[in-house]
Amino acid sequence: MLNDALQDHVITHSFSDESGTVFFNQVTGETLGVSLSKEQLAKLLFATEIDTTVQPEEIVSLSRMIKLPLFYTESSDEF
Amino acid sequence: MDLANLIIQLFIVPERALQLDEAQWVPVIRILRHQQLLARYAEQLRVNQLFEQLPDYAKHHMLNTEVLANKQCHQVLFEADELVRLFAPLNVEPVFLKGAAYSLGYRLSVGKGRTYSDIDILVPKEAIIAVEQRLSLHGYFSEPMSDYDQRYYRRWTHEIPPVRHHSRGTVLDIHHNLVPPVSGRAPEMHFFDSHLQVSAEGHKMLSLAGLTLHSLIHLLFNEDFKNAFRDLTDLHLLFSQCTEQDWQQLVQLAQQTGFEFELFLASRYCETLLHSPIPKSFRQQLDKVRPNKLRMRLLDAMFLRVLCPRHPVIDRWPHKMADWLVWLRGHWLKMPLPILIWHLLAKSSKGLLVALLGKSYFEPERR
Amino acid sequence: MSSSVQYLLLPPFCFEVKTDIPFVASNLKQVYGPRLIDSAECPDYFVSVQKAEGIRKFYRPQARFFSDQQEPFQPLQQQQAYAMLEWGMNWCVASHEMQYVIIHAAVLAKGNKAILFPAPPGSGKSTLTAWLAFHGWRLLSDEMALIQPHSRQVTPFVRPICLKNNSIQLAKAWFPEGNFSTVASDTHKGDVIHLSPPESSWQQHTEPAEIVGIVFPNYKVDTTLDIYQLTKTQGFMQFATNAFNYGVIGTQGFSTLCNVIEQVPSFEIFYNDLSAVSEFLLQELIDGSC
Incomplete structure (x- = not known):
């Protein structure tokens, strides 16, 4: 589910202690860790409105790794 | 057999690799690494299914370089996409040259295991300023360089000072011609208009004939032969992929742009040193531009030395002499006399200072 | 010359x-x-x-x-x-070298159980390394942990320990018999000296070990020993920050690091008492693991 939403060249791992998920861009080497489990990420992906608990900077970072719903990324296209 | 010859033999007859024991590989690996050819040789040994039979020492170092070459291949694809995207609003489609084009043109054997340090692109001369501005807006900045070098680049050469991406470190060389206009030999770029191709991923590059011509101009119309043997193996691989039709185009393009003589030299030395397949009919055609006997012998004496595998452990005085001669020749070709003298003076007075004060005098001490 | x-x-x-x-x-x-x-x-x-x-x-x-x-x-x-x-x-x-995942970390072991100490300069890592190496631990590496891809195995790369500034006098007082290099003063790391590890570490320099824990050390003058267990995500991010070639080797590096973090605990410690650290490592990581 999460895998379908990954940006090109990005792979991911969610840890067994449910502390979060890490992303790795195989081309640029960029690495990102978020304290969201797979399920929480899925919720974000299939949301129909903006989750206000997620900070704008986190959205920018995350959008480099996964394809977020359009209403998250529209405002930050230049990044 | 001397080491340079051994390395040439290994290229022509990869099976020869199986006769080398571990200790014999040590200088071979060292020279190949210095000549940036380790990954290319590794690729050849794999294609010929010899790799697994090599001693551990050779495999170890070749595997390392394969990982690096592989990474570069992926990276260049990413960088190329970025550049295409970046230039789209300017209506500029960059033409990828040299190493980058070899990697992006997936059908080319010359791209496998080819390593390089910069990405070279060609853009129309009119677009240079817009391209430069757009790049600087997106994190590509030029390296600090002396005023003399800045002026020299802008005024006399076919490129602008290289720019580097601030975080990824990617270095871009941006050209508007294939040859410095100051030489009086810069071709009309429209001759290349019909020699462009687009890769499956949508990256623009020269056709096989165009790539080959650029490769040989770069090798022979030059004063710097540090990577000459690698570039000669590039040419061998390009020549080997040329069909009858590519050859026709190549010869025609060389005539149109005035580089027939360089094509003659390239095919001569590829054939002599690497046994490249040069079709007989074209060889005869190129014989028209063959110089007189004396000049031919002089050229051979220089080029057969500078185009060989090189490393300080194998260099003797004739090599150094040849280096010096081709360096002079390269400058001579590229610049009309008054500018040549000026350039050499500026360079050599600095050279003298470096000899006197030590290289470090000119570089900030890092702490 | x-x-x-x-x-x-x-x-x-x-x-x-x-x-x-x-x-x-x-x-x-x-x-x-x-x-x-x-x-x-x-x-x-x-x-x-x-x-x-x-x-x-x-x-x-x-x-x-x-x-x-x-x-x-x-x-x-x-x-x-x-x-x-x-x-x-x-x-x-x-x-x-691209056939190991290389982490900027000291590696010390008891038998074949290894602990990794990845740390930026200034964390007191080398002082801790030197102290442990001369108190019954085996040094596998001072600066670089060579991890075999897709495993927890570390290949030793035994080299001298690079000590900086104040720890130079400390180490000279602790190990008067040690083989020290001359001092290089005023480098980008300050004054530095290289100390050869004990002969026993050299003797075992071809014996690999298995990682059983990762410890991020922070020397802190006023703290005997504070220990915080990191979540796996935190541990991974700190671990990856210290990886040399992980961007180049790509997927293999990423999955190797994920795999190590999944299998072993990671801790951040603040300390000024080296023997308390040693005690903690022994009890929590060496004896506790199988």
Whole structure:
């Protein structure tokens, strides 16, 4: 589910202690860790409105790794 | 057999690799690494299914370089996409040259295991300023360089000072011609208009004939032969992929742009040193531009030395002499006399200072 | 000026070392002892430290480092030449070796159970490393952990411990019998010295070990020992920050690090009491693991 939403060249791992998920861009080497489990990420992906608990900077970072719903990324296209 | 010859033999007859024991590989690996050819040789040994039979020492170092070459291949694809995207609003489609084009043109054997340090692109001369501005807006900045070098680049050469991406470190060389206009030999770029191709991923590059011509101009119309043997193996691989039709185009393009003589030299030395397949009919055609006997012998004496595998452990005085001669020749070709003298003076007075004060005098001490 | 050419047999690698600076040669002998040999069949890297030419021979003399014909660093003051050689050898490994996942970390072990100490400079990592190495722990590495991809196995790469500033006097007082290099003063890391690990660590320099824990050390003057267990995500991010070649080797590096973090606990510790740290490591990580 999460895998379908990954940006090109990005792979991911969610840890067994449910502390979060890490992303790795195989081309640029960029690495990102978020304290969201797979399920929480899925919720974000299939949301129909903006989750206000997620900070704008986190959205920018995350959008480099996964394809977020359009209403998250529209405002930050230049990044 | 001397080491340079051994390395040439290994290229022509990869099976020869199986006769080398571990200790014999040590200088071979060292020279190949210095000549940036380790990954290319590794690729050849794999294609010929010899790799697994090599001693551990050779495999170890070749595997390392394969990982690096592989990474570069992926990276260049990413960088190329970025550049295409970046230039789209300017209506500029960059033409990828040299190493980058070899990697992006997936059908080319010359791209496998080819390593390089910069990405070279060609853009129309009119677009240079817009391209430069757009790049600087997106994190590509030029390296600090002396005023003399800045002026020299802008005024006399076919490129602008290289720019580097601030975080990824990617270095871009941006050209508007294939040859410095100051030489009086810069071709009309429209001759290349019909020699462009687009890769499956949508990256623009020269056709096989165009790539080959650029490769040989770069090798022979030059004063710097540090990577000459690698570039000669590039040419061998390009020549080997040329069909009858590519050859026709190549010869025609060389005539149109005035580089027939360089094509003659390239095919001569590829054939002599690497046994490249040069079709007989074209060889005869190129014989028209063959110089007189004396000049031919002089050229051979220089080029057969500078185009060989090189490393300080194998260099003797004739090599150094040849280096010096081709360096002079390269400058001579590229610049009309008054500018040549000026350039050499500026360079050599600095050279003298470096000899006197030590290289470090000119570089900030890092702490 | 005559140059000496010798070889360092430092499994898994072998270096040809050339220098025309006499104190570099004597430091090599002091620090590496019998690992410094006169001939070797298959050197992997060809390094040299040479006096800079020109007027710089006489005025504030400098040294230059070469890996074969390549010069990765700016010249340094000549009195720093030995430290430069040590860093240059690290550079060779970090920029060429792609068959290990290489982490900037010290590695110490009991038997075949290893603990990784990844840490930025200034965390007191090297002082801790030196203390542990001379108190019954086996040193596998001071700066670079070589992890076999897709496993928890660390290959030793035994090298001297690089001590900085205040810890130099401390170490000299603790281990008066230790084999120390001369001091390189005023480097980008401050004053540094290289200390050869105990003979027992050298003796076992071909025996790999399994990672059983990762500890991020922070020396803190007023704290005996505070221990925080990290979540796996936190541990991973700190771990990856210290990886040298992970961006280059790509997927293999990423999944190896994920795999290690999944299998072993990671801790951040704040300490000033080294024996308390040792005690904690033994109880929590060495005896606790199977």
